[in-house]
Amino acid sequence: MAKQIQIDLTPEEYASEAAVKRAVEKVLGRGLQAGERWQIVRRSIDCRRRHVVYHCTVEVNGESGMKNQESRVKNPVPGQPMLHSPFRVVIVGAGPAGLFAALRALQLGMKPVIVERGKPVEERKADIVGMVRTKVVNPDSNWCFGEGGAGTYSDGKLYTRSTKRGDVSEVLRLFVEHGADPDIMVDVHAHIGTDRLPAIIARMRETILSHGGEYHFNTRVVDLVVREGRVRGVVAERSDAGGPQTLHVEGDAVVLATGHSARDIYELFARRGWLLDAKPFALGVRVEHPQELINEIQYHGRGYSRLLPPATYSLTTQVAGHGVFSFCMCPGGVIVPAATAGGQQVVNGMSNAARNSAFANSGIAVTVGVEDAGCLGYLGSSPKLGEVAARRADGGVCDPLALLRFQQAVEQRVFEAAGGCIDAPSQRLVDFLERRPSSRLNKSNYMGHCVSAPLHEVLPPFVVDCLIQAFKDFDRKMHGFVTEEASLLAVESRTSSPVRIPRDRATLQHPQLQGLYPCGEGAGYAGGIVSSALDGMRCVEQLSGELYMSAN
Ligand SMILES: Cc1cc2nc3c(=O)[nH]c(=O)nc-3n(C[C@H](O)[C@H](O)[C@H](O)COP(=O)(O)OP(=O)(O)OC[C@H]3O[C@@H](n4cnc5c(N)ncnc54)[C@H](O)[C@@H]3O)c2cc1C
Structure with missing residues (x-):
């Protein structure tokens, strides 16, 4: 009869089929007989404690293994006749x-x-x-x-x-x-x-x-x-x-x-x-570290890179009423220019199946609500933003596109900081924390060129303040996160829609x-x-x- 059991394995055990079988038998309390099947049907890596563990759900004598095999057969719309309705x-x-x-x-x-x-x-x-x-x-x-x-x-x-x-x-x-x-x-x-x-x-x-x-x-x-x-x-x-x-x-x-x-x-x-509604979204930077450093932090310096996949992280904190969180973390990844029109600079991250680049990157974004639209005076020269602030000041009725305008204005400002192209304005994390420009940049895996820019002056002040506090908190949670080797690239602005x-x-x-x-x-x-x-x-x-x- 099919049965599902939970087993925890060290990375070394996980890498050995014999060790996994022994762990299964231990939980079953008996040896597996010839012809009995077992299959890992769910797995995750837990590196919260010093000893990294694979949590696995194993199905014994089940159908899952076969299902996985069968699903390779192309059967995209099973059991359905084609276009039987007139719609x-x-x-x-x-x-x-x-x-x-x-x-x-x-x-x-x-x-x-x-x-x-x-x-x-x-x-x-x-x-x-x-x-x-x-x-x-x-x-x-x-x-x-x-x-x-x-x-x-x-x-x-x-x-x-x-x-x-x-x-x-x-x-x-x-x-x-x-x-x-x-x-x-x-x-x-x-x-x-x-x-x-x-x-x-x-x-x-x-x-x-x-x-x-x-x-x-x-x-x-x-x-x-x-x-x-x-x-x-x-x-x-x-x-x-x-x-x-x-x-x-x-x-x-x-x-x-x-x-x-x-x-x-x-x-x-x-x-x-x-009808449209303004919708809170989030905006910030993409942070990039050497992947080996993230592996060391997450896998507790045990040099697990041979046995474990490139490490990921997920970080979140609250600063002055704003959520600040890591977003779309790409281990072994690349940073890409994700603008959709001229006059904008936007970054995002991606990686290949093997996640085998030498860099880890992640968006670090600060939540932005309609109440933040009024603080855009820092961009004073932008007529669109002046308009947004004015609408909020006289009557409090929020323009449904207020946060879209905010997003657009920041992307345009970052584009200008890049010299009017999709080069990525960049700063070393340690310099950003000290609010000083970077006289040199770290190596980056951005698909394009990086140019040194004072992101602490380019990004909205509340975003900068929140990011600085958040990075310090993240360094407490992931000791070594703040390092000379980390870079920031701007701007991570397409986290979610600013309009509903x-x-x-x-x-x-x-x-x-x-x-x-x-x-x-x-x-x-x-x-x-x-x-x-x-x-x-x-x-x-x-x-x-x-x-x-x-x-x-
Ligand atoms: C670089 C990058 C990496 C990402 N990585 C991940 C990830 O790892 N995991 C994850 O879950 N999410 C990731 N995301 C986010 C994810 O891609 C989106 O959440 C998702 O694609 C949204 O799906 P959608 O179909 O709603 O919109 P979209 O994927 O944005 O698709 C919208 C489509 O509409 C078309 N379109 C737009 N306007 C018009 C028009 N006027 N007329 C006709 N067609 C139009 C566009 O060309 C596009 O093809 C990533 C995004 C980027 C940019």
Whole structure:
């Protein structure tokens, strides 16, 4: 009979199959007989105490091992006939929210029609490489825009705290069906790696097309088609047809999954007078350390690098009413320029499956609320920010785009500090703490150039104050975190959306726009690959129910 047991293993034991078997037998209280199977079905590394431990769930005589094998067989929409319903779902954006919405639509027999401003993932790669070389950002094809969305050239970390939002294992299963390592079903802190993601995204496209879905690439949505109080589709501009071409893409419902960098979509809503809310977000820097140093701190100097994967960390603290936290930590990673238009400088992090670079990086972000928008006078010269502050001062009604303007203004200031390009303004951590410019910079794994800049003067004062206190606290929690070898790169500003596109709690539709399902990170209902994917599936399940009900 199948049974699950918990075992704890040292890294040395974990590396030896015989030792794992002995640990299993110890917990069972008997020897394993010939023909009995055992399989680790869940594992995590615990390095909180001096002795690093693998916590493992082992299934004895179960089916999990076989399931993992079987999931390699391509079976993306099992048991479902193709397009048995007459409904067409227009999905704007081919990021995790949009792609998983499309896969769920197919499972429910509906035709997904994906409208994506960027290019297929294979072509997108050339633009990203070109962006590093020329320092010019293509506003439709970059680290955030294009097939696979912001999730493609990412670390591909697949953990989420939003387990209440849906079936995480279904998201992981679909990744595995499309070529991800089945180990992602086992690791508590699973990741795919940016070198593997593009092929997975391309296979998802094959699935969607072969099951009757439709793609419109190079097609940027610029408006919604609204008739008789209901959203019927989108108006889009196509840029690959020998000159711009306007087209209408219509369907029975529209899932808006444009991500948190689609500022033109927020501007569209503001222009049309459709409801939007300002949403607290977070902003800060990316900190970079030698990976070996992080391994030493986290694995207590035991030189475990041979037996354990590159170490991660997760840090959080409170300073003067602001949360400060590590975000998207990439062990063995690279820092990338993640701007989506000219005149901005933004950084983010990613890593390959092997996480084998010599650097660890992580965003360190400070929460920013609408109450902070008024303190932007430090940028005095920016008319947009003056406007934000003025609106708050006279009447306290917050402009829904107030925090977006804040984000934009800081990114622009950082861009200027870089000399007007996507070089990364950088400072050594120890200099930042002393509020002095860096006369020399550490080696960095930024995909581009770093330039020395006084980040303590470039970033908003409250962000600087919070970061300084937080770094001191982090050094108490992870002794050695503050070191001559650590660098800061700016600005980590795309942590989550500064705007929410509201939706009704029950119907998931925009309160003024029936038939429109704001979805994923850009709408403010998700953060990260898995939660965005879950939200995409949830919106499609909801709209499917609504369409079938109204048809009967
Ligand atoms: C470098 C980097 C590393 C990251 N690493 C991780 C990680 O390891 N783990 C994790 O969980 N998260 C990570 N993230 C965050 C994660 O990628 C996002 O949370 C996730 O992609 C959000 O999914 P989404 O589908 O809601 O939006 P997005 O992924 O942003 O997708 C939105 C899509 O909409 C398209 N679009 C935008 N505007 C329009 C328009 N007007 N018309 C048509 N199409 C439009 C865009 O081109 C894009 O393809 C990372 C992000 C970056 C940038």
